[in-house]
Amino acid sequence: MDSAPHRRVLVTVGSTGFDQLVNTVLQHSFHALLLSLGYTHLIVQHGSSNFPAEALTGSSDLRINAFSYKPSLLEDMQSVDLIISHAGSGSILEALRLEKPLIVVINETLMNNHQQELGDALQEQGYLVSCTPTTLFDAIQSNKYRTLKRFPAADPAIFASYLDSKLFV
Template identity: 50%
Template sequence: MSSTSRTVFVTVGSTRFDKLIAAVSSQPILHLLHSLGYTHVTMQHGAGPAPTSAASSATAIGVDSYNYKPNLHQDMEEADLVISHAGSGSILEALRLHKKLIVVVNEELMHNHQLELGSALQEQKYLVCCTTDQLEKALSAKEYESLQPFPEPNPSVFANLLDRQLGL
């Protein structure tokens, strides 16, 4: 991609989150992303259906999608903005890559632990957490532009805890 390309990567993980894919591939969201300077959207749609090709045909933003890859690291690394389901693995990968991150909670899941994780990390200003109904507002507000960098992992924390537990 050229240096003027700005990309959005959307991931739903290994399950279905059709509502997120439908929201991002909607005309209003694609037009908004384009107005914010994004030129391309790549969607990992998981077990759900791919976005319709009609969605991108009416906008000046490129859209492509796939269901799964062995590894999403390259797509996240190349993205200027990540819009993700609230799975802990996806969140941590994006945060460790220091990506602007909007986490969209799947409200249809039972015992919505995703909301707890997303809300806690939003309070720390590491990401923006919303529902699919709030996604357009979250993009427009651009709070994702001023997030705090996620701290680098500290391997000595676990080693010290283990040492204390073993009495060393």
């Protein structure tokens, strides 16, 4: 029986597809990088992006699981040591609330660059690492995701106070 700790990475593209990100994590050099950092499992939520069955064999040392969609990624997010996510605000907030190291990959093909703005703002505050598919390797190798600040817990009193100030003027 293998007694080495299992370290897991979750990659999520969200409710659509993100071919550039999926293609990046399918590369053998990406698998080698993860293995060199002690990761043993790669879980890929690939949405509508193509994920060839032969990719599941990957490296003999890296276990790869993949799926297109699930009703919730909460259980997967809770079980991993690193999350690599598209820059959707829902996925970002869920990962930050779980206090998981987070690398956000910006989809540069989307219009208005809203993902870039969100990713950059949260990176500047020290909550995540923001990159593109072409700079994902550098983001992982930098190890900056290991020293991120803890995202503040939600405080419903702030929202209630704001509503009170607007409704009961």
